[in-house]
Every structure is written in C-alpha cells, then in structure tokens.
Amino acid sequence: MSPMRAISQTRLGGPEVLHEVTLPKPQPGPTEVLVRVHAAGVNPVDAKTRRAAGMLGEPPFVLGWDVSGVVEEVGYGVTLYKPGDEVFGMPLFPREAGGYAEHVVAPARHFARKPGTLDHPHAAALPLVGLTAWQSLVETADVQSGQRVLVHAAAGGVGHVAVQIAKARGAHVIGTASAGKHDFVRRLGADEVVDWADAHVDGGRGGAHPVVRRRGPEPVVQMR
Numbered sequence: 001m002s003p004m005r006a007i008s009q010t011r012l013g014g015p016e017v018l019h020e021v022t023l024p025k026p027q028p029g030p031t032e033v034l035v036r037v038h039a040a041g042v043n044p045v046d047a048k049t050r051r052a053a054g055m056l057g058e059p060p061f062v063l064g065w066d067v068s069g070v071v072e073e074v075g076y077g078v079t080l081y082k083p084g085d086e087v088f089g090m091p092l093f094p095r096e097a098g099g100y101a102e103h104v105v106a107p108a109r110h111f112a113r114k115p116g117t118l119d120h121p122h123a124a125a126l127p128l129v130g131l132t133a134w135q136s137l138v139e140t141a142d143v144q145s146g147q148r149v150l151v152h153a154a155a156g157g158v159g160h161v162a163v164q165i166a167k168a169r170g171a172h173v174i175g176t177a178s179a180g181k182h183d184f185v186r187r188l189g190a191d192e193v194v195d196w197a198d199a200h201v202d203g204g205r206g207g208a209h210p211v212v213r214r215r216g217p218e219p220v221v222q223m224r
C-alpha cells in the first residue's frame with residue numbers, strides 16, 4: 001500500500017498539537033471513491049474536536065471534513081463519478097473523514113460535482129456552512145419571498161451564506177455583525193445590519209418581528 005501525508009494529532013490541544021505523519025493511502029471499497037484532496041476547509045467543529053474529546057473521542061485521529069479535490073479511483077459499483085472528476089463535500093460527518101490529508105475515501109454519494117466557477121479552496125470552504133444555512137433556511141424554515149429573516153453572526157462562515165440564501169429567496173434580511181463587517185454584510189445583500197456589541201436582538205414574539213434594543217434599559221428600535 002502506498003503512503004500519503006496527513007496532519008494528525010496524538011493529544012488534544014491547540015494548533016500546536018497538529019503534526020505531519022505518513023499514513024497508508026486508503027483504498028476505495030464498493031460504492032466508495034478515492035479523492036485526491038486539493039483543499040480542506042477548517043470549521044469551528046475542527047477546533048472544538050482538536051481541543052476536547054468530542055465526536056472523534058481521544059486521538060490519534062486526522063481532522064477535517066470539508067474537502068475539495070479530484071476523484072482518483074472508484075470502487076466497485078460507483079456510477080456517479082469517474083477518475084478525473086472534480087468533487088467537493090463533507091464526507092462521513094460526524095465520523096472521521098481525515099480531510100487534512102492527501103487522500104480521503106468515502107461513499108460516492110457524500111460528494112457533489114465541484115462547479116467549474118469555484119476553485120478548490122473556495123469549494124472546500126462551502127460544504128458545512130452551506131449545508132447548515134441551506135437546511136435551516138430552505139429545508140426547515142422554507143423561507144418565502146417577503147418574509148423577514150434575522151441572521152445572527154452574519155459575517156461568519158454560516159451567516160454569510162445564510163444572508164445570501166435568504167436574500168435569493170426574496171426575504172428582507174437583517175444581519176448582526178461587528179461594526180467593521182457591516183459593509184461586507186450589506187454587500188452580501190442584507191437590508192439592515194445591526195452591531196451585536198451595541199444592541200440586543202431577539203426574534204420578537206413568534207419570531208415574526210425582530211426586536212433590536214440598544215444595550216441599556218430602553219428599547220430604541222423596533223423593526224416591523
């Protein structure tokens with residue numbers, strides 16, 4: 001079995017626990033694909049799992065779920081992809097995917113074709129935040145044109161995708177962000193931006209009418 005390089009850890013902790021190791025290159029089983037990783041995304045769940053025993057338990061393990069790359073081999077029965085196809089995804093979550101490595105193996109259906117308009121680093125940044133925002137706003141809330149959507153942490157990974165999805169669905173979007181990121185959030189399409197450090201924002205009764213209060217006793221803004 002040929003070797004591959006990976007970034008692993010043998011103890012929990014800060015970024016300093018990450019180090020390069022050589023591991024056997026994984027082989028695709030039936031219905032699986034071997035993907036040559038060109039870029040791996042980093043999310044808060046990576047840092048949380050690196051720091052404290054979470055869904056991967058105690059190390060050693062290889063972090064990383066969001067990946068973008070090129071199919072190198074396909075296992076028996078795979079019809080979705082062939083070697084050379086560009087794919088991205090969040091395979092095997094919440095089990096170990098080992099995205100911080102030269103190769104990952106996972107079921108073919110855990111990947112999607114990478115659009116030609118996205119390069120690998122941008123595609124690798126999208127799966128977890130994109131799925132979270134899409135599942136919340138489209139599959140669960142079924143946001144419709146004309147509705148008002150409040151996106152907390154609108155400049156963050158999940159939030160900046162949520163703003164764009166809600167806007168594309170025709171919603172009136174209110175985002176919270178720190179002052180230096182208001183222009184960014186407006187450029188994404190938010191109709192209103194509120195500084196989370198200055199104001200307390202809640203969904204209002206029934207979540208229908210977001211209410212913004214300056215920190216202090218008196219409400220100064222009510223959005224309807």
Ligand SMILES: NC(=O)c1ccc[n+]([C@@H]2O[C@H](COP(=O)([O-])OP(=O)(O)OC[C@H]3O[C@@H](n4cnc5c(N)ncnc54)[C@H](OP(=O)(O)O)[C@@H]3O)[C@@H](O)[C@H]2O)c1
Pocket residue numbers: 043044045128129132152153154155156157158159176177178179181196
């Ligand atoms: N359960 C799930 O399925 C799921 C999925 C994805 C993410 N998450 C969790 O969701 C959180 C956000 O993920 P992310 O990828 O978007 O993280 P991120 O890119 O690090 O963004 C976090 C954002 O939080 C904002 N923020 C910090 N303190 C705040 C406060 N007191 N009030 C309002 N906003 C504040 C920051 O806003 P400014 O930049 O404006 O300062 C920052 O942009 C993480 O805890 C992550 O683990 C959960």
